[in-house]
Amino acid sequence: MKHLATLLTAVVVVLGLARTTQADTINLTWNPNTEINLAGYVVSYGTAANTYTSTFDSGNNTSQPLSNLVKGTKYYFVVKAYNTSGVFSGASQEVSGIASDPPPAPPSMPAGPTPASGATGVSVTPTLG
Numbered sequence: 001m002k003h004l005a006t007l008l009t010a011v012v013v014v015l016g017l018a019r020t021t022q023a024d025t026i027n028l029t030w031n032p033n034t035e036i037n038l039a040g041y042v043v044s045y046g047t048a049a050n051t052y053t054s055t056f057d058s059g060n061n062t063s064q065p066l067s068n069l070v071k072g073t074k075y076y077f078v079v080k081a082y083n084t085s086g087v088f089s090g091a092s093q094e095v096s097g098i099a100s101d102p103p104p105a106p107p108s109m110p111a112g113p114t115p116a117s118g119a120t121g122v123s124v125t126p127t128l129g
Contacts, residue, residue, distance in 0.1 A: 024067065024068060024069045024070065024071045024099045024100070025065055025066060025067040025068075025069065025099065026065070026066050026069060026075060026097045026098075026099055027063065027064070027065045027066075028043065028063065028064045028065075028066065028077055028079075029062065029063045029064075030062050030063075030079050030092065031062070032062045033081045033089075035081075035083065037083040037084045037085070038060070038081060038082075038083060038084075039060075039082050039083055039084045039086075040057060040058065040059045040060050040081070040082055041057075041058045041059070041060070041061070041062070041079050041080065041081055041082070042055055042056070042057050042058065042079070042080045042082065042088070043055065043056055043058050043064055043066075043077060043078075043079050044077070044078050044079075044080070044091070045066065045075050045076060045077045045078075046075070046076055047073055047074065047075060047076070048076065049076050049094065049096070050076070050094065051076070052076070052078065058079075069099035070099060071099055071100060072098065072099070072100065073098065073099055074096055074097070074098050075096060075097060075098075075099060076094055076095070076096045077094065077095055077096065077097075078091040078092050078093075078094050079091070079092040080092070
């Protein structure tokens with residue numbers, strides 16, 4: 001498992017924090033561990049650096065959405081791998097992200113008359129009201 005701890009520290013770093021279509025959600029993604037006796041991953045997080053108040057088992061998933069977070073709150077995350085003997089690696093590098101609503105959808109173009117073939121000089125600019 002020593003190899004697992006070293007590999008996890010070097011490779012299983014939480015790579016991305018991205019918004020999704022649900023409000024108050026952060027998506028976590030990390031590189032997989034390559035040891036053959038890997039059993040899964042545990043994600044720990046909290047609202048203060050190096051202080052993790054929640055933990056869950058992600059199974060063999062290397063991507064995990066966390067929803068029902070408090071909007072505007074900064075969260076800190078680490079991932080640990082564990083093997084089939086139940087031995088855990090060291091924690092990955094800590095990363096953080098802020099839970100927020102997804103950006104608004106761009107305005108859609110209103111339906112309207114279509115210019116005849118070959119028409120030029122017609123321009124439609126949607127405005128936000």
